[in-house]
Amino acid sequence: MIHDLSFRYKIPIRGTVLILITSFAVTAALIFRSYDDLKQDLLSNAEGVGQVLAHSLVPPLLKDDIWHTFKLIRTPLDTKLTRQMSFQADSIIVLNNKSDIYVASDPFRFPILTPLTNVSPEYKRLQQYLKNHLSQNSEVLDLPATDSLYVTSPIISDDVRLGTLVTSYLRASFTPRFTRFASRALFATIITLIILVPLSWYWGVRMAEPLVKLAGCMKRIGQENPSQLHCELYESKDEIGQLGTCFRETIIELQIKQDLEKQVIATERLAAVGRLTASIAHEINNPLGGMLNTINTYRRYGQLDTMGEKTVSLLERGLLQIQDTVSTLLIETKPISRHFELADADDVRTLITPEIQRNGVSLEWSIEIETLSLPATLIRQIMINLLLNAINAVPSGGVIGCHIATNQGVLMLSVYNNGIPIPQEKMSHLFEPFVHYHTDGNGLGLWVCYQIVSQLSGSIEVTSDKKETRFTVTIPLST
Amino acid sequence: MSTLTRRQFLHFIVAIGISSKLRAENKPIRIGITPVFLTELTSVLRDWKAYLEFKIGQPIVFVQRDTYRGIVNNLLTERLDFAWICGYPYTAHRQKLRLTAVPIYKGKPLYQAYLIVPKRDTSTRSILDLKGHVFAYTDPDSNSGFLVPKYQLLMANQDPNTFFRKTFISAGHHNAIEAVSTGLANGAYVDGYVWDSMTRFRPDITDQTRVVSKSSSFGFPPIVAGPSVSPEILHRLQNTLKNMHEDPSALSILNRLNIDGFGAGQPSDYETINKMAAALGNLRNDP
Numbered sequence: 001m002i003h004d005l006s007f008r009y010k011i012p013i014r015g016t017v018l019i020l021i022t023s024f025a026v027t028a029a030l031i032f033r034s035y036d037d038l039k040q041d042l043l044s045n046a047e048g049v050g051q052v053l054a055h056s057l058v059p060p061l062l063k064d065d066i067w068h069t070f071k072l073i074r075t076p077l078d079t080k081l082t083r084q085m086s087f088q089a090d091s092i093i094v095l096n097n098k099s100d101i102y103v104a105s106d107p108f109r110f111p112i113l114t115p116l117t118n119v120s121p122e123y124k125r126l127q128q129y130l131k132n133h134l135s136q137n138s139e140v141l142d143l144p145a146t147d148s149l150y151v152t153s154p155i156i157s158d159d160v161r162l163g164t165l166v167t168s169y170l171r172a173s174f175t176p177r178f179t180r181f182a183s184r185a186l187f188a189t190i191i192t193l194i195i196l197v198p199l200s201w202y203w204g205v206r207m208a209e210p211l212v213k214l215a216g217c218m219k220r221i222g223q224e225n226p227s228q229l230h231c232e233l234y235e236s237k238d239e240i241g242q243l244g245t246c247f248r249e250t251i252i253e254l255q256i257k258q259d260l261e262k263q264v265i266a267t268e269r270l271a272a273v274g275r276l277t278a279s280i281a282h283e284i285n286n287p288l289g290g291m292l293n294t295i296n297t298y299r300r301y302g303q304l305d306t307m308g309e310k311t312v313s314l315l316e317r318g319l320l321q322i323q324d325t326v327s328t329l330l331i332e333t334k335p336i337s338r339h340f341e342l343a344d345a346d347d348v349r350t351l352i353t354p355e356i357q358r359n360g361v362s363l364e365w366s367i368e369i370e371t372l373s374l375p376a377t378l379i380r381q382i383m384i385n386l387l388l389n390a391i392n393a394v395p396s397g398g399v400i401g402c403h404i405a406t407n408q409g410v411l412m413l414s415v416y417n418n419g420i421p422i423p424q425e426k427m428s429h430l431f432e433p434f435v436h437y438h439t440d441g442n443g444l445g446l447w448v449c450y451q452i453v454s455q456l457s458g459s460i461e462v463t464s465d466k467k468e469t470r471f472t473v474t475i476p477l478s479t
Numbered sequence: 480m481s482t483l484t485r486r487q488f489l490h491f492i493v494a495i496g497i498s499s500k501l502r503a504e505n506k507p508i509r510i511g512i513t514p515v516f517l518t519e520l521t522s523v524l525r526d527w528k529a530y531l532e533f534k535i536g537q538p539i540v541f542v543q544r545d546t547y548r549g550i551v552n553n554l555l556t557e558r559l560d561f562a563w564i565c566g567y568p569y570t571a572h573r574q575k576l577r578l579t580a581v582p583i584y585k586g587k588p589l590y591q592a593y594l595i596v597p598k599r600d601t602s603t604r605s606i607l608d609l610k611g612h613v614f615a616y617t618d619p620d621s622n623s624g625f626l627v628p629k630y631q632l633l634m635a636n637q638d639p640n641t642f643f644r645k646t647f648i649s650a651g652h653h654n655a656i657e658a659v660s661t662g663l664a665n666g667a668y669v670d671g672y673v674w675d676s677m678t679r680f681r682p683d684i685t686d687q688t689r690v691v692s693k694s695s696s697f698g699f700p701p702i703v704a705g706p707s708v709s710p711e712i713l714h715r716l717q718n719t720l721k722n723m724h725e726d727p728s729a730l731s732i733l734n735r736l737n738i739d740g741f742g743a744g745q746p747s748d749y750e751t752i753n754k755m756a757a758a759l760g761n762l763r764n765d766p
Contacts, residue, residue, distance in 0.1 A: 066647035067615075067654055070663050107662035108599070112613045112645055 007211050012204030019196045027189045031182050038177060043140045043149065046089070046169060049076060050153035051138045054165040057094065058157045061102075066112070069094060069103045073165075077105050088173060090148060093166040094155070099127050102163055122146050130164065147171060210234030214244060226255040262428075267454075270431055274451050277433060281329040288323050292316070328444055329433070331378075331451045340376040342367065345404065348383045355391050356400075364401030372411060373478045378452045379413075385445040386415035386471050393469065394419035409477050411458075416470040422462070430462060449473070507538035508712065511550035511562030514618070514651035515700035516673065516736060520680075523735045530729055534719045537712075545650040547620035554705040561708065561716065566698045567622035570753040573746065576703040579713055580720040581744030584672050588742050589696035591671040592623030595659050595688045603666065603691050606631050614643040615655045615664035622752050624652060627694055628668040630755040653677060653684075660687035672699070676737040698748030702741070717743065 002010065053076065060068035073092040093104040095116060104110030110119060116127040125143060130152065141150040148168040155162045210233065217231035229251055233244035295316050298304075304312065345367045356363055372379070383402065390400040400417040422430065429435050431450035434443040449471075453460045458475030508531075512524070524541055531539045542559060544550045551568045553559045555575060569576055581588040596603045603609060606628055617624025629639040647664070649655040652673035658664040671693060678685045702720065704713045723729040724740025733740055 064647075066645075066663070067649045067658060070658070070661075074661075103663065107664075108597075112663070 007208035012201040015200035046151045047138045050151045054153035054155045061162045090168045090170045095164045210240045281326045338376045340372040340379040360396040366403045368405040390417040411475045413473040422464040505537045507540045509540045509559045511559040512543045557707040563702045565700045566749045566752045568620045570749045578744045579704045580702045580741040582738040592627040592694040593671045594691040596666045609666045612665035613645045615649045615658045615667040617655045623670045660684045
């Protein structure tokens, strides 16, 4: 499950786990170390106390003075005197050389002259140990499975052993000091954790964020148009930053590729439609010419009554309409009869002036050319078609414009208006035949323009937004 | 009450200052003190000393020892003038010692010996139940703490030297009481007056003991004069002590000593002790 978790959580969780393990390991090591130190300190202290006490027990033992021996061994246990001592002995026993109790601090538990073995199983173990390891020095006995630690000190007078002093310390009496230390260590650890864990979360989340964003962005590829993909990616020169840069470049390339593909498809479709239309127009045009000739001949030589005249006229009008449409579809670049001149532009302006006036539109006119090595008829047709469309696209009081210039052997002709923008869904079908941009018109204007421009090896582009709609025609000048 | 005493004590000091010339000529009276009472009451001794110095007009020196024998030896060798000792050493040396004063306790110059055991021992009914146990003797020269138990065992046809598993000397009745209270000793005979006094001053110790039985009455430990003391000094001290219970300024001292006052005492009060000592004669040297 953690395997599938987002890096947003995975990195902080791993950081936190590491911090927890480290802090607890360090704390535990410290605690165990200090427990050991504490024990050693206290025991060496206890050993010293035992030695001193054993030494002062010599005179009363020599006199067999039980009372004074008792008073002496009770002193270290007097809570009034030893309240300040952190490590309080549990009991103190003086053993004679037969390991019988000579006197003990707690006579009820350790009656006089009782063998140590009779006190309890634990003391029996102690007695057995003492029997086998009778030391001439003070020593600390840490016997396994005992509740107490024992400090034994020999009571020696002039090389004669009088007995053994046994001081027992409950293991549990370490506990308060140990607990105090452990709770302090734990407190410090918790404080550290309170600081480190949020910090690790913050860093972890920060580290994961660029990756998460990148992943989110990448997921959107294929679902959304690359041009619509606005990703705020992490800017840096580290690996994630590099990844982001690569990703952005990929997106741009992808967009270019997609645009290119779309363009190719559109061009191919238009070319196919153009070819189809042209061949259909040809097929229609040939019999059409025959039919019109026949009607002419029939009218000239035939006997027509009123009814017949009416019918023939009707046929002729229908056929002429067909011919009009078909001829519009039949665009042929004939050998240049004449080059486009400045006068042609002026003619176009004159031609559209009545339309402009009727619609109450103002015109911006900017022609920066002399003679162009392009067929005048075709360029005129492009201009007229685009300008008429523009006039129709703007409401009364709108502005249209025409700008013609040449740049590095290319004609740049643009026609623009500030009318209502072309809807997005119409943009891709703009140059197809019978696409009606307006209720009036035959829907062939832009198609014709496109066909002309295509045949002249140029291109036509359209941009449309709230401010203006602009058609830009680019045609290389023939040399 | 102790404030009053302190103020009086200051008066005594002033008085002593005035009579310093006189005092310089006077030899101090040396009085030996033994554990027949609670010798730990240092403030009582200080006030008593000041009182006696004021009344007698002579410096007083209290000499404290833990054993009767040390004090009695010093008394006999004239290193001490007087001593407050047990009736047993008094009877032993009564040819050389003179009875000076005897405390009046509960209206009589008498006291009893108590057999005590640890409180948790609820079965012991007499000293005979303590056979094979650990027994504490207060002092080999004590009547109540030594003579009485040995005599009782003797009367019961027991050998006091083997009756107990272990015996030891506690040097003082209060120590014996403490030894029994802690369980160090399974039993002890102690001065009833000391035990009663301790119930007032150290109930934490006496509460851990149980009085099994009380002996018949004996002459209270007396204050005796050594061989060299002049009759004049003896009478002066005797009168001072005998009049203490009538002197309001001395009442606090008597109260803290837990006695009613002092009387002249009769040597015959110690006859019982003498008889017991005689009966034990040949055991005398076994502590």
